[in-house]
Amino acid sequence: MKDFMMIFIGPDYGDLGLSPEEMQGRMGKWFTWHEKMTEQGIVKEGNALTAQVRRVTGKDRTVTDVPSAEIKELVGGYYVIQAKDFDEVEQIAQDFPDYDLGGTVEIREIMVFDQ
Amino acid sequence: MEPKLIDHLFRHHYGKMVSVLTRIFGLAHIETIEDAVQDAFVKATVSWTHTMPDNPEAWLTQAAKNRVLDIFRKLKTHKKHVPQLSTGPSAIALSDLFLDTEIEDSQLRMIFTACHPQLDPRDRIAFALKTVSGFSIKEIASALLTKEDSIKKRIQRARKAIKKKDIRFAIPQGKELPERNDSVLEVVYLIFNEGFHSNRKDMLVRKDLCGEALRLCQLILKREATRSPEGYALLALMCFHAARLDSKINDANEIIDLRHQDRSKWHFPLVKLGNHAMVRAVEDDVYSHYHYEAAIAAEHIKARSFEETNWEAIFKWYEALYAIQPSPSVALNMVMTQIQRGNFEDAKERLQQIEPADLEQRSYLYYGTYAEYYQLQGERKKAVSCMELALLAVQNDAERKYLERKKEALLEM
Numbered sequence: 001m002k003d004f005m006m007i008f009i010g011p012d013y014g015d016l017g018l019s020p021e022e023m024q025g026r027m028g029k030w031f032t033w034h035e036k037m038t039e040q041g042i043v044k045e046g047n048a049l050t051a052q053v054r055r056v057t058g059k060d061r062t063v064t065d066v067p068s069a070e071i072k073e074l075v076g077g078y079y080v081i082q083a084k085d086f087d088e089v090e091q092i093a094q095d096f097p098d099y100d101l102g103g104t105v106e107i108r109e110i111m112v113f114d115q
Numbered sequence: 116m117e118p119k120l121i122d123h124l125f126r127h128h129y130g131k132m133v134s135v136l137t138r139i140f141g142l143a144h145i146e147t148i149e150d151a152v153q154d155a156f157v158k159a160t161v162s163w164t165h166t167m168p169d170n171p172e173a174w175l176t177q178a179a180k181n182r183v184l185d186i187f188r189k190l191k192t193h194k195k196h197v198p199q200l201s202t203g204p205s206a207i208a209l210s211d212l213f214l215d216t217e218i219e220d221s222q223l224r225m226i227f228t229a230c231h232p233q234l235d236p237r238d239r240i241a242f243a244l245k246t247v248s249g250f251s252i253k254e255i256a257s258a259l260l261t262k263e264d265s266i267k268k269r270i271q272r273a274r275k276a277i278k279k280k281d282i283r284f285a286i287p288q289g290k291e292l293p294e295r296n297d298s299v300l301e302v303v304y305l306i307f308n309e310g311f312h313s314n315r316k317d318m319l320v321r322k323d324l325c326g327e328a329l330r331l332c333q334l335i336l337k338r339e340a341t342r343s344p345e346g347y348a349l350l351a352l353m354c355f356h357a358a359r360l361d362s363k364i365n366d367a368n369e370i371i372d373l374r375h376q377d378r379s380k381w382h383f384p385l386v387k388l389g390n391h392a393m394v395r396a397v398e399d400d401v402y403s404h405y406h407y408e409a410a411i412a413a414e415h416i417k418a419r420s421f422e423e424t425n426w427e428a429i430f431k432w433y434e435a436l437y438a439i440q441p442s443p444s445v446a447l448n449m450v451m452t453q454i455q456r457g458n459f460e461d462a463k464e465r466l467q468q469i470e471p472a473d474l475e476q477r478s479y480l481y482y483g484t485y486a487e488y489y490q491l492q493g494e495r496k497k498a499v500s501c502m503e504l505a506l507l508a509v510q511n512d513a514e515r516k517y518l519e520r521k522k523e524a525l526l527e528m
Binding site for chain 2: 014021046097
């Protein structure tokens, strides 16, 4: 078993103008997905990120506060899960609820040094 | 499943669910939240009559999660005080709040909210019993021997204060914490006393109150930040008292005094728990009134019979207690102790210094003590007339019956 990170990239619900009804449905799906993975015992950790973004870039360390509306691809959160390989994580990621809104799941393996 | 079991499950879960949802939506929405949770229970009751879920607790937690979505929709109209749920993954953060440790944290926040200085001290218990402990208005009214209407008003007033002052749903930090901790312990202590000392007939409600106070105190002691020697002393005190709860009343709902209680009926596991708590309580050498009260209760528990009670030790603890809490009822207990030790002269001197009116509703205890004073010295007639005075002053039925039985016993002597 290896550790993988699923990074969730997608739009801000608010910016899409989703109705409360739609939000309710989406949250429900997220909860269901979370519970499914928890029951399987594969979730190691997970966190949601707030929409506030401050960037520090370049050798001048230029600081910008980026309004979330300007970011089409906002990292909204991540899960670290245990799985056999990329294929298995790909299967797990089928349940990600926001594909229809243009959302993306980026799968990355967590680096481990084995001597 | 028995109705009582569901009842308790609902009660305990009510507090949990309301606390978690408040953590998400904030205290400003507490009414909406409580209504939503109430609604979830109505739904549960209806659907459980057909099929009982395998894991009712999980079912209710799931129901609370579903409530999140409903409440969210309800609040969307007014944007202020609405949590940030701007992306799908925020569901990850919300889900975490339903973990056991996070639920406990939310409940602690609610306990500390109930004891916020902006709330009138009289409103705190009612609010805590409703919002933290999940008692119904009716149950609270009967537990506190108050009318339902006034309980409703107290809760309304507490909610209003919370909204008006925009109180944060948090455990205070820094200098604020010890002070708030004091009032939290006080509320727990009062809830316990309502259960332990009230003479209401319904033993179930009394046990519920005592049990709830024990549960809250243990919750407070679980966290390092809210843990204190006073808290441990309070837990010890409540354990020692609660151990005797069953033997305080016989099958006919009559009060049995300490002298006549069947000591083999005392609940030993609670005594053990109390002893453990006491060890932790005295790790610091600053003692609170809970410490002394626990020490006194422990002396009674230690004695194998009433006659073997170490009155000398008890008197010392009372002296220490009186030094930090000089109340007429402590003074009266000191008299009682002196009488048991046979120090009649000192007892009389002390009795003369107490003004029965200061004891308010408990002034009958003053006359009862006088009666005991005379009885132990063989002055039966004087004892009887004191008992008559006590009977004039007593307001509670169970206490009245107890005093009447004592008086009859005196007449038969």
